[in-house]
Amino acid sequence: xxxxxRAPTISEVARAAGVGRATAARTLGQYGYVSEELRNRxxxxxxxxxxxxxxxxRSVSTxxxxxxxxVVADIANPFFGSFVQSITESxxxxxxxxxxxxxxxxxxxxxxxxxxxxxxxxDGILVATSAQNVTETxxxxxAQSSGIPVVxxxxxxxxxxxxxxxxxxxxTTREAVSQLLALGHTRVGFIWGPKIKHRARYRRExxxxxxxxxxxxxxxLLGYFDAYDDLTLPIDPGLVxxxxxxxxxxxxxxxxxxxxxxxxxxxxxxxxxxxxxTLRAVADCKLSIPRDVSIIGxxxxxxxxxxxxxxxxxxxxxxxxxxxxxxxxxxxxxNTGQAPEPVKTVLQTRLIHRDSVVAPHQSRExxx
Amino acid sequence: xxxxxRAPTISEVARAAGVGRATAARTLGQYGYVSEELRNRxxxxxxxxxxxxxxxxRSVSTxxxxxxxxVVADIANPFFGSFVQSITESxxxxxxxxxxxxxxxxxxxxxxxxxxxxxxxxDGILVATSAQNVTETxxxxxAQSSGIPVVxxxxxxxxxxxxxxxxxxxxTTREAVSQLLALGHTRVGFIWGPKIKHRARYRRExxxxxxxxxxxxxxxLLGYFDAYDDLTLPIDPGLVxxxxxxxxxxxxxxxxxxxxxxxxxxxxxxxxxxxxxTLRAVADCKLSIPRDVSIIGxxxxxxxxxxxxxxxxxxxxxxxxxxxxxxxxxxxxxNTGQAPEPVKTVLQTRLIHRDSVVAPHQSRExxx
DNA sequence: CTGTTAGCGCGTTCAC
DNA sequence: GTGAACGCGCTAACAG
Numbered sequence: 096x097x098x099x100x101r102a103p104t105i106s107e108v109a110r111a112a113g114v115g116r117a118t119a120a121r122t123l124g125q126y127g128y129v130s131e132e133l134r135n136r137x138x139x140x141x142x143x144x145x146x147x148x149x150x151x152x153r154s155v156s157t158x159x160x161x162x163x164x165x166v167v168a169d170i171a172n173p174f175f176g177s178f179v180q181s182i183t184e185s186x187x188x189x190x191x192x193x194x195x196x197x198x199x200x201x202x203x204x205x206x207x208x209x210x211x212x213x214x215x216x217x218d219g220i221l222v223a224t225s226a227q228n229v230t231e232t233x234x235x236x237x238a239q240s241s242g243i244p245v246v247x248x249x250x251x252x253x254x255x256x257x258x259x260x261x262x263x264x265x266x267t268t269r270e271a272v273s274q275l276l277a278l279g280h281t282r283v284g285f286i287w288g289p290k291i292k293h294r295a296r297y298r299r300e301x302x303x304x305x306x307x308x309x310x311x312x313x314x315x316l317l318g319y320f321d322a323y324d325d326l327t328l329p330i331d332p333g334l335v336x337x338x339x340x341x342x343x344x345x346x347x348x349x350x351x352x353x354x355x356x357x358x359x360x361x362x363x364x365x366x367x368x369x370x371x372x373t374l375r376a377v378a379d380c381k382l383s384i385p386r387d388v389s390i391i392g393x394x395x396x397x398x399x400x401x402x403x404x405x406x407x408x409x410x411x412x413x414x415x416x417x418x419x420x421x422x423x424x425x426x427x428x429x430n431t432g433q434a435p436e437p438v439k440t441v442l443q444t445r446l447i448h449r450d451s452v453v454a455p456h457q458s459r460e461x462x463x
Numbered sequence: 464x465x466x467x468x469r470a471p472t473i474s475e476v477a478r479a480a481g482v483g484r485a486t487a488a489r490t491l492g493q494y495g496y497v498s499e500e501l502r503n504r505x506x507x508x509x510x511x512x513x514x515x516x517x518x519x520x521r522s523v524s525t526x527x528x529x530x531x532x533x534v535v536a537d538i539a540n541p542f543f544g545s546f547v548q549s550i551t552e553s554x555x556x557x558x559x560x561x562x563x564x565x566x567x568x569x570x571x572x573x574x575x576x577x578x579x580x581x582x583x584x585x586d587g588i589l590v591a592t593s594a595q596n597v598t599e600t601x602x603x604x605x606a607q608s609s610g611i612p613v614v615x616x617x618x619x620x621x622x623x624x625x626x627x628x629x630x631x632x633x634x635t636t637r638e639a640v641s642q643l644l645a646l647g648h649t650r651v652g653f654i655w656g657p658k659i660k661h662r663a664r665y666r667r668e669x670x671x672x673x674x675x676x677x678x679x680x681x682x683x684l685l686g687y688f689d690a691y692d693d694l695t696l697p698i699d700p701g702l703v704x705x706x707x708x709x710x711x712x713x714x715x716x717x718x719x720x721x722x723x724x725x726x727x728x729x730x731x732x733x734x735x736x737x738x739x740x741t742l743r744a745v746a747d748c749k750l751s752i753p754r755d756v757s758i759i760g761x762x763x764x765x766x767x768x769x770x771x772x773x774x775x776x777x778x779x780x781x782x783x784x785x786x787x788x789x790x791x792x793x794x795x796x797x798n799t800g801q802a803p804e805p806v807k808t809v810l811q812t813r814l815i816h817r818d819s820v821v822a823p824h825q826s827r828e829x830x831x
Numbered sequence: 832c833t834g835t836t837a838g839c840g841c842g843t844t845c846a847c
Numbered sequence: 848g849t850g851a852a853c854g855c856g857c858t859a860a861c862a863g
Contacts (some may be wrong), residue, residue, distance in 0.1 A: 101610075102609060104839090104841085105840065105841065106840080106841095109850095114849085114850085115849060115850035115851075116850075116851085117839090117842090117843080117850050117851075118844065118848085118849060118850070120840095120841065121842095121849090122841090123841095124842075126842085126843090127843085127849095128848060128849090129848070129849080130848065130849090133848085133849085134851090145580055145609075146841090147578075147581050147609070148582055149523065149582070149584060149585050149586070149840055150582040150583045150840095151519050151522045151523045151583065151840080151841095152523045152839070152840035152841045152842090152855090153515065153840080153841055153842075154519045154841095155519045155520045155523055155839095155840085155841080155844085155853085155854095155855050155856060155857085156840080156841050156854080156855055156856095157842065158840085158855080160519065162583075169548065170538070170544055170547055170551065171541070171544045171545045171547075171548035171549075172544070173539070173541045175544075176538055176540070176541060176543075176544040177539045178537045179538055179539075179563075180537065180539035180565060181539075181549075183538065183563065183564070183565055184565070187564075188838080191562060192562060192564075192579060193562075194549065194560060194561075194562055194563075195561060195563040196551070196560075197546075197548060197551055198553070198554075210515075211518075213515050213561060214515055214516055214517070214518040215518045215519065215530075215560065215595050216518070226526075228842090237513075239513070241470060241513075242470075242832070260596075294855070309473065337835085342765065345648075348799045353708060363531075364684045365763075367767070369863095371765050371769050372768060374769045375768070375769060376749060378769075380834055380838045386783075396766075396769070397710065397735075397736070397739050398766045400743070401739050401742045401746075401768070401770060402769060402770045402771070403741060403746075403770070403771045426590065433497075437570060471855085472855090472856055473856065474856080474857095481835035482833080482834085483833075483835075483836085484834075484857090485833070485834055485836095485858090485859085486832090486833060488856095488857065488858070488859090489833090489858095492857080492858075494858085494859090495832090495833095495859090496832055496833090497833080498832065498833085501832090501833080513856065516856090516857085517855090517856055517857070518856070519855095519856085519857095520839090520856035520858090521856080521857055521858075522839095522857090523839050523841085523855095523856085523857080523858095524838085524839050524840095524856080524857045524858045524859085525839085525857085525858065525859095526839080530837060634841070732859045776844070786841060832863105833862105834851080834861100834862090834863085835860105835861085835862080835863095836848105836859100836860090836861080836862095837858105837859090837860080837861095838857105838858085838859085838860100839856105839857085839858085839859105841854105841855090842853105842854085842855085843852100843853090843854090844851105844852090844853085844854105845850100845851090845852090845853105846849105846850095846851090846852105847848105847849085847850085847851095
């Protein structure tokens with residue numbers, strides 16, 4: 096009811112309670128000894144004044160902010176949304192708030208984000224980094240050496256000795272594509288692959304480009320190759336999309352693949368957007384799933400079983416991802432000066448069989 | 464490379480540069496006058512020491528934190544994710560960070576969230592509140608009177624004089640349902656309605672329950688009634704779902720409606736999850752869209768045009784919602800002591816015609 | 832223009 | 848047990 100009043104400080108509470116500043120601080124801050132009587136006087140005084148502790152002042156004094164920074168590429172993406180949810184929940188339970196920043200997949204913005212988080216003196220940072228190799232991780236190492244623990248989430252950086260929690264991208268893809276291959280598919284499209292100016296003609300071009308790609312996507316491409324290599328089957332670089340990573344671009348590329356002479360009989364889609372683009376292309380070409388083309392999507396989604404036919408997908412343990420990363424980070428924050436051995440956790444995925452995968456028709460894909 | 468060193472302070476920079484503390488503060492803080500030469504000395508000294516300003520200390524000194532709190536029900540929900548993204552982007556451009564909190568649709572957690580944000584001395588709060596009436600808004604009013612501006616986003620509170628940015632929920636629903644009615648549908652299911660123990664038998668029960676429901680959902684139900692009232696058509700309370708607000712529960716309820724004698728020929732779904740549940744039920748009953756049932760979904764989504772048939776939906780201006788709310792809040796923060804006239808913005812939606820809506824078959828719905 | 836000084840709100844040591 | 852006093856890192860008012 097008191098409008099626009101400055102927030103009461105701890106000394107004001109002390110005065111109102113008729114005690115020393117320190118006594119008020121001790122009771123309100125839950126530390127040190129204070130007699131039953133004084134404690135009550137302070138508490139009721141605080142209540143009456145509507146005292147709210149100033150966490151900022153406390154932080155500059157203690158050096159800890161009880162806040163962890165979370166840096167992701169795109170909060171609007173349900174994928175990130177899910178594990179961010181899980182992160183905030185876990186941290187909250189442990190008494191930490193989260194400062195959320197989005198980078199739009201730009202390294203520059205990620206560096207800015209780190210700067211900001213350091214300025215705000217967060218106790219630790221969780222980041223789904225856009226960095227593709229060690230040379231791009233100066234900001235991460237700098238944070239670490241400033242005493243701010245960092246753990247990588249969802250995306251790793253090769254050759255960087257730092258805690259990380261990721262999905263088994265390469266293995267997951269390898270197994271999924273292997274299943275397709277085992278069913279007799281020999282031409283499976285890989286959506287999406289690394290971005291290249293022109294369509295790739297050599298596998299080498301793709302692996303090269305993948306090394307400059309987002310880590311997860313790169314790993315998945317390698318898994319795709321693994322599956323082919325396991326059976327010593329020939330790889331057609333033309334089956335790997337190399338355009339923009341948008342549903343629209345994918346739609347075009349897949350349409351192109353589907354109209355070609357030797358069209359793919361199956362697709363592995365590494366993202367929801369890729370899946371949507373592929374589905375549109377299949378519809379555009381008047382082809383039918385799974386009769387004409389089989390499809391596996393990485394990343395499960397509620398609508399996967401609402402489309403016709405229900406889609407076979409791979410579920411990623413998103414909440415576990417967030418929870419694991421958060422608790423690892425908080426452990427680092429709490430047990431400071433811990434064994435510097437980086438912990439690298441890899442979480443497993445789960446293939447959900449639905450109806451979008453069958454063996455290819457005998458007619459097509461006879462000779463390869 | 465220097466490991467675990469305490470972060471250098473402004474005085475250390477000053478000493479290293481051979482100037483006074485204030486001069487260093489002025490150049491580093493971008494305020495006041497300072498000669499070209501000294502400025503350079505300070506800057507290079509800062510660079511060498513790897514100085515990073517302590518935003519916390521700055522905040523306790525200035526009283527402003529350049530941070531706004533964002534409180535939503537569920538970050539994992541793409542709906543919230545989208546406008547949270549938009550909020551963080553807008554705020555960032557204006558120089559504000561965002562502290563994101565999720566409440567799981569619980570008022571208690573929302574109150575906790577407010578407490579935390581006040582303690583962290585955020586400059587303002589954006590909240591998609593779970594409060595359903597004025598009596599549940601003590602925390603909001605308290606924040607306001609503490610001098611922290613609050614703007615409601617996506618969800619309003621009747622009789623509460625406070626800035627808000629929302630969608631035209633009632634009008635939007637009214638128009639959409641009207642279109643269904645105009646096509647000749649007389650029995651359109653409304654998914655999801657307010658939660659009631661048993662299936663509702665009287666319209667009064669529903670309006671009563673809706674007043675204790677989430678604001679958006681309540682408004683939509685009223686819009687549904689409006690549409691019927693406009694044509695003075697009779698309302699069947701049995702066509703309004705009253706179960707849990709989950710896809711599974713909806714699936715059951717809709718299946719039940721569909722198996723009844725006088726089954727609905729169309730559905731209006733107020734949420735993506737409601738839409739998914741409804742689609743599953745329709746599939747379970749081996750009915751076809753739009754031949755047997757027409758469907759309109761509130762909230763557009765990328766997968767709406769990937770299902771068979773492509774779904775007619777209503778697009779909500781999510782980025783505009785976030786942007787508008789953020790800039791309104793920031794304006795309140797900046798022009799403090801402004802005219803206290805609350806600004807209540809209502810954003811319009813857009814109906815996207817696709818293929819899930821047609822006139823009902825003559826056979827059914829002859830007599831009502 | 833520059834440096835000195837006094838806060839900001841709170842944590843914490845150290846005599847009483 | 849309690850309270851005075853100092854420090855955290857920074858801003859800002861004030862003299863020079």
